[in-house]
Amino acid sequence: MIDMDVFAFTRELIDIESITANEGAVGNHLYDWLKQLAARFGGCVERIEVEPHRFNVFAHWGDRLDVTLSTHMDTVPPFFPSREDSDHIWGRGACDTKGIIACMIAAVEGLLEARERNFGLLFVVGEERNSAGAYHAARQPRGSRYLINGEPTENKLALGSKGALRYELVATGKMAHSAYPELGDSAIDKLLDALAEVRRIPLPVDAVLGASTLNIGTIRGGRAPNVIADDARAEIFVRLVGDSTQTREALARAVAGRAELQEVLEIPAVRLGSMEGMETTVVAFTTDIPAFGGQWGEPFLIGPGSIHVAHTLEERVPKGELVEAVQLYQRMVRHLCRRESK
Numbered sequence: 001m002i003d004m005d006v007f008a009f010t011r012e013l014i015d016i017e018s019i020t021a022n023e024g025a026v027g028n029h030l031y032d033w034l035k036q037l038a039a040r041f042g043g044c045v046e047r048i049e050v051e052p053h054r055f056n057v058f059a060h061w062g063d064r065l066d067v068t069l070s071t072h073m074d075t076v077p078p079f080f081p082s083r084e085d086s087d088h089i090w091g092r093g094a095c096d097t098k099g100i101i102a103c104m105i106a107a108v109e110g111l112l113e114a115r116e117r118n119f120g121l122l123f124v125v126g127e128e129r130n131s132a133g134a135y136h137a138a139r140q141p142r143g144s145r146y147l148i149n150g151e152p153t154e155n156k157l158a159l160g161s162k163g164a165l166r167y168e169l170v171a172t173g174k175m176a177h178s179a180y181p182e183l184g185d186s187a188i189d190k191l192l193d194a195l196a197e198v199r200r201i202p203l204p205v206d207a208v209l210g211a212s213t214l215n216i217g218t219i220r221g222g223r224a225p226n227v228i229a230d231d232a233r234a235e236i237f238v239r240l241v242g243d244s245t246q247t248r249e250a251l252a253r254a255v256a257g258r259a260e261l262q263e264v265l266e267i268p269a270v271r272l273g274s275m276e277g278m279e280t281t282v283v284a285f286t287t288d289i290p291a292f293g294g295q296w297g298e299p300f301l302i303g304p305g306s307i308h309v310a311h312t313l314e315e316r317v318p319k320g321e322l323v324e325a326v327q328l329y330q331r332m333v334r335h336l337c338r339r340e341s342k
Contacts, residue, residue: 004106006099006322007089013098014082014091020074023125027057027073030123033105034059041112050136056124058142061108062117065143066340067333068296069104069119071097071150071303072127072134072288076311088316095305095317100150103304103322107329118340119333120144122296127288130265134291141295146273146336148329149289152305155321155328156281160209161301163240163269164286165247168233169194171221171259176228184228188221190258191232195219197254198236206241209269209282213239239284240269267291273300275335278328283307302328 018026027047034045034057043061050056057073075093082091089099101123108121120142124133151158171191176184195216203212214236221232238247244266255261267290274280285307289299304321 009102011082060120068144070122095152096310099317103325131291134288146297150303158301165238166264187232194255194258209241
């Protein structure tokens with residue numbers, strides 16, 4: 001019998017604001033909850049410092065670590081509190097990933113009550129920005145053989161996820177009075193020309209992961225309407241479906257002579273594990289899995305909720321999927337633990 005009310009705990013977590021870099025309060029709340037599980041069933045719980053005032057939370061039960069259930073504690077802005085109706089729980093992080101955390105803990109509680117062991121929980125910081133928590137965890141592996149990563153996949157096992165390539169484009173020029181543009185050199189004009197070329201780049205297509213895509217996310221620059229701009233910047237985000245070499249070269253050609261490309265982040269596309277009898281999908285979003293680098297075991301990706309409402313003001317998670325996810329996580333942990341015991 002599972003003591004946790006998954007719906008109530010999901011709302012409890014949502015109502016603790018944990019926008020990236022401010023995960024401390026929710027991390028402490030999870031640490032305290034897991035300490036109670038450790039007191040009831042044995043096991044160990046740790047805060048693992050990533051940087052000052054930011055930490056991962058890790059809990060482990062058993063003599064070895066066959067399977068780790070993991071997801072991230074941080075959310076995107078803006079924060080808004082929870083509410084619920086008959087079918088959904090709403091609020092920032094409902095599906096990405098406060099509901100997933102609740103399901104993972106409920107699954108572990110049920111497994112512990114059934115006297116099962118050799119699994120753990122790992123909740124990390126920073127996935128929404130730079131995967132700082134996962135990269136830190138990769139440098140401190142604990143011998144886990146399998147990693148079940150939680151992201152909203154509508155409870156379908158993802159066979160792969162796209163990677164990410166992020167750049168800032170920086171154009172420079174010379175200020176002048178706008179009445180005499182010939183005396184200046186507009187950085188905004190250069191940036192716009194570079195972005196026009198960027199938008200014409202043909203992007204690769206993968207048979208499993210689909211098409212690579214490119215988004216121009218931000219543009220900023222200039223001093224005033226009557227001043228020729230001496231600085232202009234844009235941020236672009238490419239969803240990778242394979243090797244990034246051709247895309248990198250095409251971007252360099254597109255901006256040559258107009259702007260400077262400054263790389264911010266690259267996360268490769270990944271292929272993921274499958275399991276007999278489970279419904280599958282392919283996702284376009286990026287996860288912490290590449291940052292773990294295989295150091296926490298063979299990766300699987302699954303969780304309740306839809307990515308289409310994550311990062312929106314309509315974020316929500318179906319209650320039915322939360323209930324189903326608890327059972328799915330238990331089923332996967334049992335299957336993978338049995339695989340290791342053979």
